[in-house]
Amino acid sequence: MAGIVNETSASVETGSHGISLSEAVRVWARIAALSFGGPAGQIAMMHRILVDEKRWVGEHRFLHALNYCMLLPGPEAHQLAIYIGWLMHRTLGGLIAGALFMLPGFLSILALSYVYAAFGNVTLVAGLFFGLKAAVLAVVMQAVFRIGSRALKNRAMLAIAGLAFVAIFFFRVPFPLIIAAAALTGFLAGRSGSSLFTLGGGHKAGAGAVLADKDSLLGEETPPHARPNLAWSLKTSGGLAFVWLLPVAVLLIGLGPDNVFSKIAVFFSQMAVVTFGGAYAVLAYVAQEAVQNFGWLKPGEMLDGLGMAETTPGPLIMVVQFVGFMGAYREPGTLDPMLAATLAAMLTTWVTFLPSFIWIFLGAPFIETLRGNPALTGAMSSITAAVVGVILNLAIWLALHVLFREVDDHVFGPLVVEVPRLLSVDLASLTLTVLAVVALFRLKLSVVATLAICASGGIAWTLLTSAAAA
Incomplete structure (x- = not known):
């Protein structure tokens, strides 16, 4: 190092x-x-x-x-x-x-x-x-x-x-x-x-x-x-591999394999070396394991986490931080839930992203x-x-999934076609999307300005519909 x-x-x-x-x-x-x-x-x-x-x-x-x-x-x-x-x-x-x-x-x-x-x-x-x-x-x-x-x-x-x-x-x-x-x-x-x-x-x-x-x-x-320079490459990557896996080893030895922090460290370390094809290639697997195997998330919460990752700066795979956060929040042990969740978010980020440097x-x-x-x-x-x-x-x-509330899979042998139900179109989402397209392609506004405009429109629409429902 x-x-x-x-x-x-x-x-x-x-x-x-x-x-x-x-x-x-x-x-x-x-x-x-x-x-x-x-x-x-x-x-x-x-x-x-x-x-x-x-x-x-x-x-x-x-x-x-x-x-x-x-x-x-x-x-x-x-x-x-x-x-x-x-x-x-x-x-x-x-x-x-x-x-x-x-x-x-x-x-x-x-x-x-x-x-x-x-x-x-x-x-x-x-x-x-x-x-x-x-x-x-x-x-x-x-x-x-x-x-x-x-x-x-x-x-x-x-x-x-x-x-x-x-x-x-x-x-x-x-x-x-x-x-x-x-x-x-x-x-x-x-x-x-x-x-x-x-x-x-x-x-x-x-x-x-x-x-x-x-x-x-x-x-x-x-x-x-x-x-x-093979010596430099091996020395540098080896040093980073050591600091990557050191917390994993310490948690396994100190807390045992059944502790939530040990599970998070091992699971996301394994995921970090097999995530070929980008975030979407592995998110389905992460969601399945987090919900069905570990019980860190409730059904549907992975989409909420994905929404956070989609709409914040940084890599999309950062959604795993939310998974680790919620896992420790629900299994904090003797720690305060928010403290446990914060430490788990840091641990998840560490073991997921350090291999990229290697x-x-x-x-x-x-x-x-x-x-x-x-x-x-x-x-x-x-x-x-x-x-x-x-x-x-x-x-x-x-x-398909932003503009329509209902999308069906039609299977024709090996062929799978996603077809939206046209009557389920979300007119508010369609309006905001058209607005964003015009802002980016026609008006040449920045990404940040476009995000701010659509975020404001989304909040205004949600508040109006909530007030009308009340």
């Missing part, structure tokens, strides 16, 4: 790119505060600030880092922040970027969890969530257009995105299988020399991507600290050396295209 804490030299404070660590901290704090809308919105926000606005990194490098993070278990947007923070300011930069990215979401969900546990689903809170869900839908739609316009440069990429959407939306194919199939397709195509599977989508687009990298402050060259510090230096490899580039380009199709699936799924 000494290698982590000793990186405070001038080379860390300001690299050859000329960006000081203090300036980077301010930008990472800004990104964290604006990281609404789940991974799609967060990645789009990072791209807008780091690539388009600040020009710290180029398009090719950004997509290369993103595609590597998509292959890892855990929240890809969080890992992308760690990766770029490390690339610019070494290990300390990665630690700061990753910690700041989580902090606003952790504090927001902790505050909402206090309100939820103390007061339940009160009118104001219900109205807040009602309005924010409509805004989140519009943010995800915007992310589909932003990422799709950059990744789907030719018919091959469009075909992969379309097949990914059909596979997950109609046939419920697991996300990891879709990613594996896309990666294999792109790997073989890139190895064969096809220019359609470059990150830019062809020779012309590829040249533009390289030019963008040259024009970025980081440039095309790999910084000295980002070159492969994956980046262990593998990123070796991935950096492969940026020009045609086969790897093809695989990563295909993964990006497939993810566009998956995000489109998310946008449609959210639209």
Whole structure:
């Protein structure tokens, strides 16, 4: 761990790119505060600030880092922040970027969890969530257009995105299988020399991507600290693995495996290493275990927690913090329920997110050396295209469940189609969603302003309907 804490030299404070660590901290704090809308919105926000606005990194490098993070278990947007923070300011930069990215979401969900546990689903809170869900839908739609316009440069990429959407939306194919199939397709195509599977989508687009990298402050060259060093990678990741698992071992030995804190530590540590495919790939499993096996949540409460995570900054998988909070709140032992819940929220966040730092510090230096490899580039380009199709699936799924009160599954052999009951349309949600779409796409308002408008509308509508019912 000494290698982590000793990186405070001038080379860390300001690299050859000329960006000081203090300036980077301010930008990472800004990104964290604006990281609404789940991974799609967060990645789009990072791209807008780091690539388009600040020009710290180029398009090719950004997509290369993103595609590597998509292959890892855990929240890809969080890992992308760690990766770029490390690339610019070494290990300390990665630690700061990753910690700041989580902090606003952790504090927001902790505050909402206090309100939820103390007061339940009160009118104001219900109205807040009602309005924010409509805004989140519009943010995800915007992310589909932003990422799709950059990744789907030719018919091959469009075909992969379309097949990914059909596979997950109609046939419920697991996300990891879709990613594996896309990666294999792109790997073989890139190895064969096809220019359609470059990150830019062809020779012309590829040249533009390289030019963008040259024009970025980081440039095309790999910084000295980002070159492969197996001893450093093993030392750093091993130290982080030790501090990750130390609380788990202490709880198991000190409190026994049946204690709620031990169960939380073990369950979410296991989940952290198998969460391939993002939050939605594992939330159903977490909800089932939390409700049926552990009894930490009541039926339906997982949706309330998901609403908190959807409408607060930070990774969507932060919803597990709410699960741990409620688990210890209901099984506090000799502790005060709120104190037990707070400690459990901190424990859940620790064991869930620390592995992300390990994956980046262990593998990123070796991935950096492969940026020009045609086969790897093809695989990563295909993964990006497939993810566009998956995000489109998310946008449609959210639209069905936000805009309609009743949605039915129609099964035709292996084909499963979700069809809304048109008469169950929620006109208030539809109105707020249209308002959010106009704000983002037409008026070009910020995500924060759009969220604020919809939240205010949701609260006003809920108060009016409550007064009318009374």
